[in-house]
Amino acid sequence: MKTTKTNRARGRWAGACLLAAALACGMAGAARADAAYPGKPLRVVVPYTPGGVSDAVTRLVMQKLAERIGQPVVVENRPGANGMIGSDNVAKSAPDGYSLLVVVAAHAINPSLYPRMAYDPVKDLTGVSQIGRIPLLLVSSAQLPPSSVKELVSWGKAHPDKMTYASSGNGSGAHLAGELFSQAVGMKMTHVPYKGVSPALPDLFSGQVAMIFDSVQTMMPQVKAGKLKALAITSPARWPAAPDVPTMAEAGYPGVTASSWIGLIAPAKTPKDVLARLSADMDAVLHQPDVKARLIEYGIDPVGGTPDQFQSFIKDEAARWGAVVKKGGITVE
Structure with missing residues (x-):
């Protein structure tokens, strides 16, 4: 009887050791799998x-x-x-x-x-x-009078038929940024979609379209060339490439953050x-x-x-x- 109990105890001990060993191996395998990532391109x-x-x-x-x-x-x-x-x-x-x-x-x-x-x-x-x-720059045509966001809003309310904004297409970031701006200032604006930003530039230069929201990288060269006016940037702080351009918050419209x-x-x-x-x-x-x-x-x-x-x-x-x-x-x- 004593021998049987001893064998059973030894069996349980051996089983526990095997289980512990298996768990240890499994954990080691998992550790190796984690360490191996990434193991291919x-x-x-x-x-x-x-x-x-x-x-x-x-x-x-x-x-x-x-x-x-x-x-x-x-x-x-x-x-x-x-x-x-x-x-x-x-x-x-x-x-x-x-x-x-x-x-x-x-x-x-x-x-x-x-x-x-x-x-x-x-x-x-x-x-x-x-x-x-990617902060967006609000620019307006240099052919139009406004030189600030507030001037643009006042001018747009006085000339609702001319208050248009361009975008690179329906549903684009520029489209939604323009709609957000329209809602924030309480002014109806006409959206003019183009197939990309480049086709919109001539109409912006001539003043046929009043404004657009787009990247600093795209718009600042046109601003420096005198074809567009940079009115505000949508980032929380001023952008290094356009240090003289106020943020939308500084311009009086903190709700227009559309990066x-x-x-x-x-x-x-x-x-x-x-x-x-x-x-x-x-x-x-x-x-x-x-x-x-x-x-x-x-x-x-x-x-x-x-x-x-x-x-x-x-x-x-x-x-x-x-x-x-x-x-x-x-x-x-």
Whole structure:
């Protein structure tokens, strides 16, 4: 009897040891898996055509990220449908940290403009790192009298038929910024969409269109050439490339903050430790002096931050612009 009990005790002890060993091996395996990420090249989709600012910024940052993580980062352009074709591709990719997506403000705006999307930008994708924010410059034609935001508002209310604003197309950031401004100042304005910013410039120069919100990088050369007037910038502080231009708050309209942005996201359900690793590496890259300098040249204020911070920002942006779209009755065909 004593021998039987002893054998049973030894059996239980041996089983416990085996279980402990198995758990230890499993934990070690998990640690090795975490440490091994990334173990192969990353794919980063840009849902826009090559050659644009978002594409150039992505290639700059991803080259630096590749150097940091010791793996190639392949940038793949999948343009179409205001960014939705490339975004849908990544939303349906494996949530393993090897398929990522670069998005701009349209990512948060699209749900309010396109009610029947093939994916949910908030539920099917999640934030990794906010690369940067892009303040918008409010400029008016040099052919028109206003030289400040308040003068523009007074002039527009006195000449409602001439109060027009250009944009790069229906539903674009410039369109929504103009609608936000219209709602903030309580003035009806006529939206004039173009197929890009360049086709709008001649009409802005001549005064046929009164104003536009667009990037500092695009508009400041025209301001310096005397063709446009810089009235205000939508960032919280003045921009280094336009130090004499007041913020919208300084101009008397603190509610008009309409910066665009660019960031890196991943499929939902990507492991949190993978997101944290990517975010930390991106943060380090964005704080490299040469990267910061190049981004500022592009008119981008580097941000970084955690995945949760960026995801929360995206949700806030979706709600905010959704309200502007609804109030303005904005639709796209």
